[in-house]
Amino acid sequence: MEIKPQMFQPLPDELQAYENTSPPAHGYWKDVWSRFKKHKLAMTGLIIIGLLVLMSVIGPCMSGHTYYDQDLSMVNRAPNSIYWFGTDALGRDLFTRVWWGARISLFIGLLTSVTCLVIGVLYGGISGYLGGRADEIMMRLVEVLLSIPFLLYVILLIILFEPGLKAIFLALGLVCWLNMARIVRGQVLSLKEREYVLAARLLGISKWRILSRHLIPNAMGPIIVTATLLVPEAIFTEAFLSFLGLGVSSPQASWGVLASEGMHGLRNYPWQLFFPAFLISLTMFAFNFVGDGLRDAMDPRGGLT
Amino acid sequence: MKKLVQIKNLKKYFKTGRRQVRKAVNDITFDIYRGETLGLVGESGCGKTTLGKIIVRLYKPTSGQVIYDGIDVHKTGSPHNIALNKHMQMVFQDPYASLNPRMTAGEIIGEAIDIHSQGQKGFKRERVIELLQTVGLHPGLSGRYPHEFSGGQRQRIAIARALAVEPDFIVCDEPLTALDASIQAQIVNLLEDLQKQKELTYLFISHDLSMVRHICNRIAVMYLGQVVELASKDELFEHPLHPYTQAVLSAIPAPDPDLETTSRRVILPGEASNTFKLSSGCGFNSRCPKAEARCRQTAPVLSEKGSGHWAACHLS
Amino acid sequence: MTQLLSVKDLKVNFKTNLGEVQALQGVSFDLVMGEVTAVVGESGCGKSVTALSIMKLLPTPPGCIVSGQVIFDGQDLLLKNEKEMRKIRGGSIAMIFQETNTSLNPTLKVGTQIMEVLQNHSELPASEKKQRALEVISMAGLPDPEMVYKQYPHQLSGGMKQRAMIAMALAGGPRLLIADEPTTALDVTIQAQILELLQELKQNLGTSLLLITHDLGIAAGIASRVMVMYAGKIVESGTAGDIFHDPGHPYTRGLLDSIPRPGQRQKLSPIPGRPPDLINPPQGCAFWPRCGQAMLICRELPPQATNLAGSHQVCCWLTHRYAFNNY
Numbered sequence: 001m002e003i004k005p006q007m008f009q010p011l012p013d014e015l016q017a018y019e020n021t022s023p024p025a026h027g028y029w030k031d032v033w034s035r036f037k038k039h040k041l042a043m044t045g046l047i048i049i050g051l052l053v054l055m056s057v058i059g060p061c062m063s064g065h066t067y068y069d070q071d072l073s074m075v076n077r078a079p080n081s082i083y084w085f086g087t088d089a090l091g092r093d094l095f096t097r098v099w100w101g102a103r104i105s106l107f108i109g110l111l112t113s114v115t116c117l118v119i120g121v122l123y124g125g126i127s128g129y130l131g132g133r134a135d136e137i138m139m140r141l142v143e144v145l146l147s148i149p150f151l152l153y154v155i156l157l158i159i160l161f162e163p164g165l166k167a168i169f170l171a172l173g174l175v176c177w178l179n180m181a182r183i184v185r186g187q188v189l190s191l192k193e194r195e196y197v198l199a200a201r202l203l204g205i206s207k208w209r210i211l212s213r214h215l216i217p218n219a220m221g222p223i224i225v226t227a228t229l230l231v232p233e234a235i236f237t238e239a240f241l242s243f244l245g246l247g248v249s250s251p252q253a254s255w256g257v258l259a260s261e262g263m264h265g266l267r268n269y270p271w272q273l274f275f276p277a278f279l280i281s282l283t284m285f286a287f288n289f290v291g292d293g294l295r296d297a298m299d300p301r302g303g304l305t
Numbered sequence: 306m307k308k309l310v311q312i313k314n315l316k317k318y319f320k321t322g323r324r325q326v327r328k329a330v331n332d333i334t335f336d337i338y339r340g341e342t343l344g345l346v347g348e349s350g351c352g353k354t355t356l357g358k359i360i361v362r363l364y365k366p367t368s369g370q371v372i373y374d375g376i377d378v379h380k381t382g383s384p385h386n387i388a389l390n391k392h393m394q395m396v397f398q399d400p401y402a403s404l405n406p407r408m409t410a411g412e413i414i415g416e417a418i419d420i421h422s423q424g425q426k427g428f429k430r431e432r433v434i435e436l437l438q439t440v441g442l443h444p445g446l447s448g449r450y451p452h453e454f455s456g457g458q459r460q461r462i463a464i465a466r467a468l469a470v471e472p473d474f475i476v477c478d479e480p481l482t483a484l485d486a487s488i489q490a491q492i493v494n495l496l497e498d499l500q501k502q503k504e505l506t507y508l509f510i511s512h513d514l515s516m517v518r519h520i521c522n523r524i525a526v527m528y529l530g531q532v533v534e535l536a537s538k539d540e541l542f543e544h545p546l547h548p549y550t551q552a553v554l555s556a557i558p559a560p561d562p563d564l565e566t567t568s569r570r571v572i573l574p575g576e577a578s579n580t581f582k583l584s585s586g587c588g589f590n591s592r593c594p595k596a597e598a599r600c601r602q603t604a605p606v607l608s609e610k611g612s613g614h615w616a617a618c619h620l621s
Numbered sequence: 622m623t624q625l626l627s628v629k630d631l632k633v634n635f636k637t638n639l640g641e642v643q644a645l646q647g648v649s650f651d652l653v654m655g656e657v658t659a660v661v662g663e664s665g666c667g668k669s670v671t672a673l674s675i676m677k678l679l680p681t682p683p684g685c686i687v688s689g690q691v692i693f694d695g696q697d698l699l700l701k702n703e704k705e706m707r708k709i710r711g712g713s714i715a716m717i718f719q720e721t722n723t724s725l726n727p728t729l730k731v732g733t734q735i736m737e738v739l740q741n742h743s744e745l746p747a748s749e750k751k752q753r754a755l756e757v758i759s760m761a762g763l764p765d766p767e768m769v770y771k772q773y774p775h776q777l778s779g780g781m782k783q784r785a786m787i788a789m790a791l792a793g794g795p796r797l798l799i800a801d802e803p804t805t806a807l808d809v810t811i812q813a814q815i816l817e818l819l820q821e822l823k824q825n826l827g828t829s830l831l832l833i834t835h836d837l838g839i840a841a842g843i844a845s846r847v848m849v850m851y852a853g854k855i856v857e858s859g860t861a862g863d864i865f866h867d868p869g870h871p872y873t874r875g876l877l878d879s880i881p882r883p884g885q886r887q888k889l890s891p892i893p894g895r896p897p898d899l900i901n902p903p904q905g906c907a908f909w910p911r912c913g914q915a916m917l918i919c920r921e922l923p924p925q926a927t928n929l930a931g932s933h934q935v936c937c938w939l940t941h942r943y944a945f946n947n948y
Contacts (some may be wrong), residue, residue, distance in 0.1 A: 003918065003922070003941070003943070004943075005943045006917075007570070007916065007917045007918035007921065007943070008916050008917070008918055008941065008944045009916060009917050010914070010915070010916055010917075011909070011915040011916055011917060011919065011920070012432060016488065027454075028407060028450065030405065034638075035638065083797070104355055167377075181689045192403050194403075195398070195402045195403035196396070196402065196403050196404055196405040197396040198363055198366075198395075198403075199395070199397065199403055199463070199466065200405075200416070201363065201470075202361055202362075202363065202390060202393075202395055202421050203390060203394075203417050203421075203466070203470060204390035204391075204421075205416065205420055213408070213416070214405050217405075217407040218405065218407055249562075270437060271451075317696070348808035348809065348810065349808055357817075381875075397882055401840045413829030430932055431820060455895040455896075457895060458895070477896065484836065485663035485664055485835065485896075486663065486835065486879055486880050487663065487875060487891055487892035488663075488891070488894075489879065489880075489891075490878075490879030490880070490889035490890070491879075491893075492893040493889055493891075494888060494891060497888070512809065514809070514839075514879045515880065515882075515883065518881065519881035519889065521627055542883075553810060555813075556809045556810055556812065556813035557809065557838070557883075558812075558836060558838025558839045558841065558842045559838050559841065559842075559882070559883060560838050560840075560841050560865060560877060560880055561841055561865055561866075561880065561882075562841045562842070562861040562862055562865055562866075563866075570813055571812075572810075572813055572814055572817055573810045573813075576778045576779070576780050576781075576806075576808075576810075576811060578644040578836070581637055604854065619923055
């Protein structure tokens, strides 16, 4: 560009842009999502979870067999065009049973996670925010509950109720929120000294509102990561209990039950163990990848500003 | 001039160990007059922020009183006290920590409005816009989150939040420290304009003496939990009585190479010891260039040396 | 006047989620032997990045030196490998930082940390190394060197930690000391102590000092040359007298007007707006959106550095002969 004298005229006032263009408006969760999308493993995990949920809904009705129908003439068949995943020792369709099991396993995982989220956030949040004596008592209680071995609970609960979904869910629900409560409490303890919380106190905003509007939303990152990682933990625990015979019982199917049944025919009919075991592992990986991805995406050091 | 805030023998001790206490605020008495800006200066750890937080009731004092317009602010149960939030507000040091990152500017200010009015929705929106304009922000920015603002803009939002309840008295706790020089001047001018418009009283806590000199009417100098000197701005800068004040004033770097000759600086030895052992004598005696035998034996008390000029030193 | 270090057209980018930040956009300057040079500017203007690039301490990624040269002793430091740089860092060029708490290793005694520097950078016989360590401790103005030698960083107060850092920096016998906001975390009275120490060191040892600060007062107090940075560029440089008594760039003038001066009562006149986003820096001069004297050309073309008088350089269109014609 050529430099001409007329270019040295003062700039008209309306062209003086004091507030120069600031970055486009976007909220925190949009940022998290855009960072999450870049995390390839986590996105793969999310897609896998999506497919698993979809199959658990439509899978049991796809093959035309039910999960409990026995066909004693067709026992222990290898995967074929009628029985896509083969059949078990009683001639039940494994394809249907595996997806029926997915329903129960995923249901336990998600329900446990949500229950623990609610109880843990409330308990931990209140304990952390109140502090002092109340906090001390509430946290001692958590420690006492944590010190009782998990299997002991389960066995006690199974004596009270019969083995089955209810007992497993109660056992999981009793234990899993403890960790969540501790994490939330730690977060709240560190957040409540932040200046925006002090400012809210100065304005005379109620304790409940400070907790729900100022503390918990800002502790959400670690809370969601923990909740996500709780899902595979619960699924795995259920599988492990069912495998030991403490869980869901036939003809109901969960992945643990199926794996346990598959164990008997491991030498001759390995697919009976392979399918449930494979799905358990896949779910573990998927949820863990998503958890890791969320952790990275919510970490404020991940690059913003 | 009317006294707005009276601080009487205020003490705040923090337990730091089994037998150790830190005397963050150690028997402080002074008044803040209506409409003035009182500067509170001192080095980090001298207790100035703690004092500010006690005044606005974020901390409870160990003993002593803060009386705001005739009301003892720390006496619980009285119906006057609930309304005190409307009168006293605070602006914090770090504009990156003082705004909730999950709320938009409009929500942050709106929350404060909600608390103090039973107004309708429309009133709230108007008031948010009005407040944003008062602090020099474009109303269109109310939907933005704190991370989308610069430090100076955030500090403006924090000021708007404090103003939302229409207070009479604002404690400004190092509101400029985290900002760049050119932005500091913007905020100082804003605070000055607001004071004129709304007849505010400020307690301006800072370690930057040149800024304090610019904005304040009177200045209190703190050292290790005590006020060692209190005087009007001009009196303090022209005739500092306490050796600590003298040293601090000489150490202010001036943006002028000719004024900046090191020879005029009083370089104090050592540092304020943060081990608050009970020692007799003046807290400053180990660093004081003029210390005498009596300084090690008895602690001086803050007393009026000239009209309105208070100092805590045996030698003045 | 001999040149000690010469930086030529240094460009540095940072990769972030939102795009590439052009942190340095062609920075050139020379440091003269035995002088104190201050770099002043607001946060984010690139002053620390300049120092880190000279030392090759820039975290890469996200940082990336796009182009430029850093000539020290006739050699380009940017072409040196990590092993060669280790010889130079702490040896002929040493650096002290703002955060003493994170810059000293909390698990090692002060003496051990100084001995580490000596092990790498000194040819003294082992027997004399400890003597040298004690010497630098006392040079840094710490009382009772034997005692400090045996102490851990947490046993020292803030000001003493900064002195211990300076002792470490001195151990290698540096010819250039880079100080990045050395007193920002300290109180006024301690700041005065440290500044006096730095000045003594310069006089007694002849060490050149590159002082990075946001505080114009500090720069005025100890620097003989001052460079003002804005948005990744040096907008004005000259002697301290030039900058503080006869500022040429509207930004420098704005900065000086926005800090209160003793004895002056009038209202401060701040610079409006805020520094530009360096992902999309404004076309032309980066300062025009905040400049009260902006002209049409300022929006179009970036100005070039112009010599005013002596070594006083300003990077502004107002110094162009056409601009003089119009006013």
